[in-house]
Amino acid sequence: MPLFGRKKNDEALRHVPEVAVLPEPPAPGPDGLRTLDQHRDYLLGCVEELMPFGQHVLDSLGLSICEDVVSDLDLPRFDNSAMDGYAVRAADVQYATDLRPVRLPVVGEVPAGGAAPHRLSPGTVMKIMTGAPVPGDADAIVPYEATDRGSADVTVTVPSTVGQHIRRRGEDVAEGETILAAGSRIGVRDVGLLTAVGIDKVMVRPRPRVVVISTGSELVDPGLPLSPEQIYDSNSYLIAAAAKDAGAQVFRVGHVGDDPAALKQLVYDQLVRADLIVTTGGVSQGDYDIVKAVLPELGATDFAGVAMQPGKPQGFGLIGEDRTPIVMLPGNPVSAFVSFEAFVRPVIRKLMGITPYVRPGVRATAAHAMSSVRGRTQLARGVVTSDETGARSVELVGGHGSHLLGDLAKADALVVLPADVDFVAAGTELEVWPLDQPR
Numbered sequence: 001m002p003l004f005g006r007k008k009n010d011e012a013l014r015h016v017p018e019v020a021v022l023p024e025p026p027a028p029g030p031d032g033l034r035t036l037d038q039h040r041d042y043l044l045g046c047v048e049e050l051m052p053f054g055q056h057v058l059d060s061l062g063l064s065i066c067e068d069v070v071s072d073l074d075l076p077r078f079d080n081s082a083m084d085g086y087a088v089r090a091a092d093v094q095y096a097t098d099l100r101p102v103r104l105p106v107v108g109e110v111p112a113g114g115a116a117p118h119r120l121s122p123g124t125v126m127k128i129m130t131g132a133p134v135p136g137d138a139d140a141i142v143p144y145e146a147t148d149r150g151s152a153d154v155t156v157t158v159p160s161t162v163g164q165h166i167r168r169r170g171e172d173v174a175e176g177e178t179i180l181a182a183g184s185r186i187g188v189r190d191v192g193l194l195t196a197v198g199i200d201k202v203m204v205r206p207r208p209r210v211v212v213i214s215t216g217s218e219l220v221d222p223g224l225p226l227s228p229e230q231i232y233d234s235n236s237y238l239i240a241a242a243a244k245d246a247g248a249q250v251f252r253v254g255h256v257g258d259d260p261a262a263l264k265q266l267v268y269d270q271l272v273r274a275d276l277i278v279t280t281g282g283v284s285q286g287d288y289d290i291v292k293a294v295l296p297e298l299g300a301t302d303f304a305g306v307a308m309q310p311g312k313p314q315g316f317g318l319i320g321e322d323r324t325p326i327v328m329l330p331g332n333p334v335s336a337f338v339s340f341e342a343f344v345r346p347v348i349r350k351l352m353g354i355t356p357y358v359r360p361g362v363r364a365t366a367a368h369a370m371s372s373v374r375g376r377t378q379l380a381r382g383v384v385t386s387d388e389t390g391a392r393s394v395e396l397v398g399g400h401g402s403h404l405l406g407d408l409a410k411a412d413a414l415v416v417l418p419a420d421v422d423f424v425a426a427g428t429e430l431e432v433w434p435l436d437q438p439r
């Protein structure tokens, strides 16, 4: 059943937009496969950053800003007190001690938010609260603790120096200063700074709306009973969680059975709210691998073998009237996850304008010998440890099987075993992709 009010008919579903043409895909190697880097770069070349728009500053957390932000204000805005106490002329109290206290009349009071008098006469003081503007000609603040806290007169028993406990106008941020450069990602502390200079909206690239669909007639939603031949749909949750972690606004549609018409209708229905669609399953050689069969009817698609393990069968397309990108991942759960890290996360980062699109890996030495498959970049699951000097080593968790979700959950990194080796000796330096690093 269609999920949205948009009118649909068979005619629309039969229509493959004429504009839907993909750029020339990378040529496969002699083994018929393209490399991981070639495939990722191809996908990145097929998608564009989302258009920026003005967003409330709190909703912009984690998003990429598309303008330089210049402060219209000095911070602090005016000279103000760092202490509750008395605004004084430092010269009047520079020699005050317990033995030689200085007594001065209190001629007024400045609360935070109160206007400061233009002038403090010599030989007088004013009560002042933290954050209140410093009266003209006052050049030091005497905290309550250095006085008898008097109201009409005050006795000062500690000497003061010029500038003491005064926060100077513009000493933190100067008017005209660039506080955030275009292309930066807005962090928690940026939200504090932006609002401190009075900015409530910023131009940012939005969170991509990512629709996640899993395919397979064997799938059942978690929480429901299973018959003996069924399994729970974990992929749609795993990929939805990963997309959320990457910064997307996720719509987890859930699973659809191996029914071509139902899949086509479902994907078509979702186009209205998708900046990116991610499916899992149905891209291999099986008799029921319907994604591969159906998606070309909705736009231009590219199904290819990538020289990686897991994650060899991959699909991509630009579908529907808006040429919405769709990434079609293999169904084995570890394959789907690894493919997400290799291809979908960079695509999401590009849509969001977050650079680098590909998160850089780190180096770690192999803690033990590792076997691999020559001709395929292996993305094995590993655990990284660091010694007291910060040097990292990595050991593998579990086997290479792309069904080993338990092992995947124990891992905290993907270990890149290069395509040109079938064996890695202990102590070899390897690239690893940390999984639990900040977005």
Ligand SMILES: Nc1nc2c(c(=O)[nH]1)N[C@H]1C(S)=C(S)[C@@H](COP(=O)(O)OP(=O)(O)OC[C@H]3O[C@@H](n4cnc5c(N)ncnc54)[C@H](O)[C@@H]3O)O[C@H]1N2
Binding pocket: 214, 215, 216, 218, 219, 231, 232, 233, 234, 235, 236, 255, 280, 281, 282, 283, 284, 285, 286, 289, 310, 311, 312, 313, 329, 330, 331, 332, 333, 335, 402
């Ligand atoms: N004759 C060949 N068979 C297969 C090949 C091949 O080259 N020739 N490639 C294998 C590889 S590698 C992979 S990866 C898989 C990919 O297959 P599909 O993308 O078509 O995925 P499915 O067949 O739908 O499922 C594979 C596997 O994963 C389980 N699965 C699927 N969806 C979910 C889900 N949402 N939650 C949990 N588990 C899921 C499914 O039950 C299967 O066990 O093809 C190989 N075969």
Ligand code: MOO
Binding pocket: 308, 309, 310, 311, 312, 313, 330, 332, 335, 336, 402
């Ligand atoms: O290449 Mo498949 O993705 O190993 O399991």
